[in-house]
Amino acid sequence: MLIRGAADIPSREITDEALYRDRRAFIRRAAGIAAAGLVAPSLLAACDRGRSTAADSPASDDPLTPFEDVTTYNNFYEFGTGKGDPAKHAGSLRVRPWTVTIEGEVGKPGVYDVDELIRLFPPEERVYRLRCVEAWSMVIPWLGFPLGRLLTHVEPTGRARFVEFTTLYDPEQMPGQKRRVLDWPYVEGLRLDEAMHPLAILSVGLYGRMLLPQNGAPIRLVVPWKYGFKSIKSIVRIRLVSRQPVNSWQAATPNEYGFYANVNPAVDHPRWSQKRERRLGEFRHRPTLLFNGYADQVGPLYAGMDLRRNF
Amino acid sequence: MRPSAEVVRRLGKPAVFLAALLPALLLVTDTLRDRLGANPIEAITHRTGWWALSLLLVTLAVTPLRRITGWNGVARYRRMLGLFAFTYATLHFLTYLVLDQFFAWSFIVEDVLERPYITVGFTSFVLLIPLAVTSTRGWIRRLGARWQRLHRLAYVAAAGGVLHFLWLVKADTREPVLFGIALVTLLVLRLRRRARRAAARTSAAPAPASEPVEAAS
Numbered sequence: 001m002l003i004r005g006a007a008d009i010p011s012r013e014i015t016d017e018a019l020y021r022d023r024r025a026f027i028r029r030a031a032g033i034a035a036a037g038l039v040a041p042s043l044l045a046a047c048d049r050g051r052s053t054a055a056d057s058p059a060s061d062d063p064l065t066p067f068e069d070v071t072t073y074n075n076f077y078e079f080g081t082g083k084g085d086p087a088k089h090a091g092s093l094r095v096r097p098w099t100v101t102i103e104g105e106v107g108k109p110g111v112y113d114v115d116e117l118i119r120l121f122p123p124e125e126r127v128y129r130l131r132c133v134e135a136w137s138m139v140i141p142w143l144g145f146p147l148g149r150l151l152t153h154v155e156p157t158g159r160a161r162f163v164e165f166t167t168l169y170d171p172e173q174m175p176g177q178k179r180r181v182l183d184w185p186y187v188e189g190l191r192l193d194e195a196m197h198p199l200a201i202l203s204v205g206l207y208g209r210m211l212l213p214q215n216g217a218p219i220r221l222v223v224p225w226k227y228g229f230k231s232i233k234s235i236v237r238i239r240l241v242s243r244q245p246v247n248s249w250q251a252a253t254p255n256e257y258g259f260y261a262n263v264n265p266a267v268d269h270p271r272w273s274q275k276r277e278r279r280l281g282e283f284r285h286r287p288t289l290l291f292n293g294y295a296d297q298v299g300p301l302y303a304g305m306d307l308r309r310n311f
Numbered sequence: 312m313r314p315s316a317e318v319v320r321r322l323g324k325p326a327v328f329l330a331a332l333l334p335a336l337l338l339v340t341d342t343l344r345d346r347l348g349a350n351p352i353e354a355i356t357h358r359t360g361w362w363a364l365s366l367l368l369v370t371l372a373v374t375p376l377r378r379i380t381g382w383n384g385v386a387r388y389r390r391m392l393g394l395f396a397f398t399y400a401t402l403h404f405l406t407y408l409v410l411d412q413f414f415a416w417s418f419i420v421e422d423v424l425e426r427p428y429i430t431v432g433f434t435s436f437v438l439l440i441p442l443a444v445t446s447t448r449g450w451i452r453r454l455g456a457r458w459q460r461l462h463r464l465a466y467v468a469a470a471g472g473v474l475h476f477l478w479l480v481k482a483d484t485r486e487p488v489l490f491g492i493a494l495v496t497l498l499v500l501r502l503r504r505r506a507r508r509a510a511a512r513t514s515a516a517p518a519p520a521s522e523p524v525e526a527a528s
Contacts, residue, residue, distance in 0.1 A: 065349075073349035081483035084348060134481070136350060181483045252482055271478060272426055273418070280349045284413060 065138035078174035090213035104239035107155030121145035128224035131292045137277045143205030148196040160240035163195040165232045188232035189245030225291040227261045258311040263292035331395040352410045359403035364472040366396035375500040397443040428478035435471030
């Protein structure tokens with residue numbers, strides 16, 4: 001159990017040091033693998049560079065959720081609906097070669113190899129809180145690059161107002177898709193200004209390593225101020241569109257899951273409270289924060305909006 | 312009496328007792344070995360709830376099983392199974408009260424009043440309390456024919472348990488639906504028998520009063 005008091009040593013001084021050493025060890029190990037051509041060297045170079053940006057990451061005061069928990073407690077229905085299913089079954093996902101098709105209202109549409117994206121946009125470390133709509137949360141050191149940089153690169157047209165993301169559809173690789181629990185493939189969407197926000201990243205790794213399949217390898221979205229289901233995994237298509245996309249959970253249960261899905265303790269899920277959350281590893285609940293604690297950064301995106309209606 | 316029947320008579324109850332206790336023992340060992348995953352409180356909540364509902368349905372299956380197979384001896388285990396179902400339901404409730412909420416009464420009251428899945432789950436648990444209390448020989452004798460009517464509440468509690476489960480899941484309703492199918496099957500068996508008996512009463516001359524109270528044990 002974690003007991004936090006006012007006199008606590010700032011946990012970043014402990015955790016980050018441990019992570020730092022872990023990461024250095026990983027990079028040393030991985031350098032050998034990379035030499036053998038198994039891992040994209042650019043990701044490793046990026047790991048080394050990205051460290052400097054972590055210090056001002058918004059969640060760097062919170063202790064990190066252990067790697068073991070981050071990689072064994074997952075919602076990724078493409079591999080089963082139990083929390084442990086993705087870690088058990090996601091080994092069937094082939095994460096290389098992997099391409100992301102970028103299309104729609106863009107000046108430079110194209111099919112991008114994920115390793116090319118990593119080369120174009122060197123990942124940096126971002127420590128973010130992750131708040132699931134089921135009222136549990138984690139703190140995860142992601143490796144990724146701002147989604148806005150990619151979008152700028154492909155030159156959205158004047159008609160682009162939303163970004164629609166799609167997960168791979170392949171029931172052979174994703175056995176959970178053989179049952180129609182959701183209307184596959186999984187789809188998510190952001191308003192263009194949300195997608196351009198510097199906190200929104202495309203992640204390719206966590207804890208200094210490449211993403212494991214259960215965490216959405218090889219490339220996934222991370223929007224830390226929204227409920228976890230917005231952060232779509234294993235992306236194969238990014239389409240810029242003029243009309244608001246219908247995301248999978250909204251399609252499944254429109255009265256329970258909206259398009260915005262911003263973390264908001266004042267707007268309960270129809271079946272359970274969103275006022276508090278259990279940070280994995282802690283005993284007592286924590287109060288949930290508006291926009292998951294990123295209100296200073298993202299609040300202006302929603303100025304004047306009725307967040308109860310646009311849930 | 313054949314020796315095998317004698318063995319069943321003497322060892323049947325301890326065997327059923329140990330079998331029904333096994334999920335609790337596994338839960339304890341998994342907890343001690345830190346094998347409940349990243350969210351142990353959720354794991355304990357789900358497992359105790361799953362076993363409460365399963366054992367409640369098993370208890371309700373005892374009488375139809377006896378009638379269909381003619382294996383009268385199975386009735387001896389009904390009370391024990393019912394009390395185990397109640398025990399797991401109690402553990403489930405205590406997990407919520409202590410481990411999950413840690414006596415956060417204002418949140419608990421809000422949950423019970425405003426969240427239908429908790430309202431119905433809590434109601435089912437409360438309904439099981441008088442059934443557990445009146446499961447003794449003395450209460451069966453004192454209540455007479457009313458005992459059986461009272462204990463039909465077990466069906467209401469089971470239906471509430473199925474709804475509780477169904478309203479809790481986000482999209483994958485397979486498991487709660489299977490529990491629901493099992494419960495409806497048991498209800499249909501009971502209602503069909505009742506309809507047949509009513510038909511027999513109207514067509515034939517004076518029918519036997521009510522069926523004998525099955526004081527399991």
